[in-house]
Amino acid sequence: MTVTMEDIAQAAGVHRSTVSRALANSPRVTPATRQRIQQLAEEMGYVPNAAARDLITRRSRAIGVVLLGLTSPYPCELVTAIDEAALRVGYRVVLSRRSDDAGRALVNIKPLIEQRVEAIVVIETPSVEQYLSLLSHYDVPVILLYSGDSRFCIGTDNVGAAKLGVDHLLDLGHKRIAFIGCSRYTIENDERQTGYTQALLNRGLTPDPHLMVIHDDWLGGEGGRSSMHKLLALPQPPTAVFCWNDETALGALGALGAAGIRVPEDMSLLGFDDMRLARYLHPPLTTIAQPKELLAELTMQTVLSLISGNTATRKEKLPARLVVRGSTAPPKER
Amino acid sequence: MTVTMEDIAQAAGVHRSTVSRALANSPRVTPATRQRIQQLAEEMGYVPNAAARDLITRRSRAIGVVLLGLTSPYPCELVTAIDEAALRVGYRVVLSRRSDDAGRALVNIKPLIEQRVEAIVVIETPSVEQYLSLLSHYDVPVILLYSGDSRFCIGTDNVGAAKLGVDHLLDLGHKRIAFIGCSRYTIENDERQTGYTQALLNRGLTPDPHLMVIHDDWLGGEGGRSSMHKLLALPQPPTAVFCWNDETALGALGALGAAGIRVPEDMSLLGFDDMRLARYLHPPLTTIAQPKELLAELTMQTVLSLISGNTATRKEKLPARLVVRGSTAPPKER
DNA sequence: CTGTTAGCGCTTTCAC
DNA sequence: GTGAAAGCGCTAACAG
Numbered sequence: 001m002t003v004t005m006e007d008i009a010q011a012a013g014v015h016r017s018t019v020s021r022a023l024a025n026s027p028r029v030t031p032a033t034r035q036r037i038q039q040l041a042e043e044m045g046y047v048p049n050a051a052a053r054d055l056i057t058r059r060s061r062a063i064g065v066v067l068l069g070l071t072s073p074y075p076c077e078l079v080t081a082i083d084e085a086a087l088r089v090g091y092r093v094v095l096s097r098r099s100d101d102a103g104r105a106l107v108n109i110k111p112l113i114e115q116r117v118e119a120i121v122v123i124e125t126p127s128v129e130q131y132l133s134l135l136s137h138y139d140v141p142v143i144l145l146y147s148g149d150s151r152f153c154i155g156t157d158n159v160g161a162a163k164l165g166v167d168h169l170l171d172l173g174h175k176r177i178a179f180i181g182c183s184r185y186t187i188e189n190d191e192r193q194t195g196y197t198q199a200l201l202n203r204g205l206t207p208d209p210h211l212m213v214i215h216d217d218w219l220g221g222e223g224g225r226s227s228m229h230k231l232l233a234l235p236q237p238p239t240a241v242f243c244w245n246d247e248t249a250l251g252a253l254g255a256l257g258a259a260g261i262r263v264p265e266d267m268s269l270l271g272f273d274d275m276r277l278a279r280y281l282h283p284p285l286t287t288i289a290q291p292k293e294l295l296a297e298l299t300m301q302t303v304l305s306l307i308s309g310n311t312a313t314r315k316e317k318l319p320a321r322l323v324v325r326g327s328t329a330p331p332k333e334r
Numbered sequence: 335m336t337v338t339m340e341d342i343a344q345a346a347g348v349h350r351s352t353v354s355r356a357l358a359n360s361p362r363v364t365p366a367t368r369q370r371i372q373q374l375a376e377e378m379g380y381v382p383n384a385a386a387r388d389l390i391t392r393r394s395r396a397i398g399v400v401l402l403g404l405t406s407p408y409p410c411e412l413v414t415a416i417d418e419a420a421l422r423v424g425y426r427v428v429l430s431r432r433s434d435d436a437g438r439a440l441v442n443i444k445p446l447i448e449q450r451v452e453a454i455v456v457i458e459t460p461s462v463e464q465y466l467s468l469l470s471h472y473d474v475p476v477i478l479l480y481s482g483d484s485r486f487c488i489g490t491d492n493v494g495a496a497k498l499g500v501d502h503l504l505d506l507g508h509k510r511i512a513f514i515g516c517s518r519y520t521i522e523n524d525e526r527q528t529g530y531t532q533a534l535l536n537r538g539l540t541p542d543p544h545l546m547v548i549h550d551d552w553l554g555g556e557g558g559r560s561s562m563h564k565l566l567a568l569p570q571p572p573t574a575v576f577c578w579n580d581e582t583a584l585g586a587l588g589a590l591g592a593a594g595i596r597v598p599e600d601m602s603l604l605g606f607d608d609m610r611l612a613r614y615l616h617p618p619l620t621t622i623a624q625p626k627e628l629l630a631e632l633t634m635q636t637v638l639s640l641i642s643g644n645t646a647t648r649k650e651k652l653p654a655r656l657v658v659r660g661s662t663a664p665p666k667e668r
Numbered sequence: 669c670t671g672t673t674a675g676c677g678c679t680t681t682c683a684c
Numbered sequence: 685g686t687g688a689a690a691g692c693g694c695t696a697a698c699a700g
Contacts, residue, residue, distance in 0.1 A: 049448070354680085
């Protein structure tokens with residue numbers, strides 16, 4: 001069977017509690033015995049039992065991360081950054097995939113509560129309200145990783161980020177700029193669409209409803225493809241398209257390729273997220289990078305301060321960064 | 335504070351053990367009291383404490399899944415399938431990202447052992463031997479999710495799968511078929527390369543060493559790009575390229591686009607894995623789909639039988655499926 | 669500095 | 685059918 005502290009205690013001829021202290025590097029134990037016990041533990045292949053420790057300390061040193069799934073690049077990259085940041089402060093991450101199926105919401109967070117995670121970080125937005133009300137039944141703090149409506153929100157400044165991107169297109173000389181969004185991720189989508197609209201307005205351009213197409217594809221690839229088809233079918237298609245995320249842009253890019261429209265010569269394309277694969281597309285995708293690492297870092301900071309009793313509301317809107325690559329260029333001619 | 339069984343017991347005027355039984359739907363409790371207790375638990379917002387349960391039952395109902403990271407599509411899709419299968423049989427999945435940094439190997443599996451996961455499923459191969467020897471110190475069963483050298487291996491028949499793909503290219507009339515592989519994932523890479531070689535040999539073609547280029551990019555995008563450049567620089571470039579995975583194919587596709595080479599007219603491209611985004615590329619990628627769901631299903635079956643004491647060795651090599659899309663076509667002219 | 673004691677919240681014998 | 689009691693492996697007072 002697995003070796004316990006008791007086993008080590010007997011082997012060392014000391015009491016369990018001494019073993020516990022020695023292994024915790026407590027100063028209240030002779031360096032000599034500590035040394036001996038630690039070596040013994042090593043030799044005997046001792047591995048602490050997390051359940052027992054969690055039970056007595058009443059802490060799990062775990063945070064739950066709720067996301068829609070592991071199928072989209074950006075959330076995966078973000079969760080990786082969080083995992084990394086959590087590791088650095090001695091925490092582990094418990095993942096909970098929540099299906100888009102609202103009925104399964106409870107099924108998905110129950111394990112997190114059973115594990116007694118010390119905080120829950122929600123990465124993606126679909127029907128958050130429902131989640132939040134569900135989570136409010138428990139006394140676990142919830143952190144929203146986007147600019148939402150909660151006491152703890154740490155997100156990218158989507159409006160500013162979108163402006164940044166659309167300004168880039170405007171600077172290149174584009175006048176007919178379209179937006180492809182997704183109705184599933186209301187908050188992110190709306191904020192980005194707002195930024196898009198504002199950027200146009202700032203330059204005295206009137207946003208054209210025909211140039212805003214919103215799909216309802218959770219994952220984006222198909223939505224980007226079909227939305228681009230709609231735009232191409234317009235009597236007067238746009239010269240540039242801003243996609244709400246990179247997967248959508250990838251689908252849109254595919255549609256353009258199929259239609260024989262060159263990017264960026266005939267049409268500029270702008271994504272959002274800077275997913276890792278974006279740079280390997282042809283052409284390399286111009287996109288907007290969210291500050292993943294910083295988001296993760298601030299999240300863990302917040303978690304830690306929350307756990308240590310600080311309940312001050314925290315809201316952050318971090319700036320994004322434009323990454324210019326090959327998919328954007330001045331419009332053809334006039 | 336959080337409500338415990340004791341709290342419910344007091345509220346119901348019964349003993350803790352009765353509450354335990356009622357909540358476990360034990361027949362050894364009057365339907366009436368059971369009903370009453372369950373309702374009370376519901377009202378009071380009771381959520382069992384996993385640590386306490388795990389400790390007493392000496393079971394975690396968790397399996398560990400070791401993978402390199404959440405940055406590659408296929409492993410993410412596979413882990414999703416495993417999570418789904420695990421959920422169905424009442425298990426949860428604990429993820430462990432292992433960096434490519436060998437030194438951190440122990441850092442990564444320790445939490446799994448501390449959690450007392452009942453089995454460990456290893457998804458990706460880099461330096462497995464080291465992992466396996468590390469894991470052998472503990473008495474947790476290890477299942478390799480690829481055709482490797484262990485008592486429990488459940489994988490895709492990579493050799494056969496590669497043959498399937500290369501046969502498709504041969505059938506289209508290609509004679510100069512290249513292979514782009516990755517030195518990091520030795521087992522998968524070698525098996526696929528073997529299948530590639532065998533397929534050529536079967537048709538009386540001599541494999542040309544110049545047409546096999548192996549990169550060392552963990553993630554594939556960059557490796558595919560640079561490898562394709564090498565192939566294009568050849569005095570006699572291939573007319574078709576088989577990439578060891580889809581990300582590599584994506585990078586290779588980008589390189590072809592940048593070089594102005596049309597796919598599939600000038601060059602056919604074949605991937606491996608059928609990642610979700612593959613179909614949205616331009617052209618849609620022809621690739622080889624691994625039986626993810628079946629792999630996941632068999633994995634959980636094995637875990638369950640292993641836990642219930644059955645220690646019979648289990649080795650499976652499941653067939654893959656060719657998915658013909660737009661990136662393959664007959665070679666131009668002769 | 670070390671041993672003793674008392675639990676953490678839960679399940680599971682064993683009596684009645 | 686229910687209560688009493690024991691204990692999973694660990695930590696943290698409290699003595700000495």
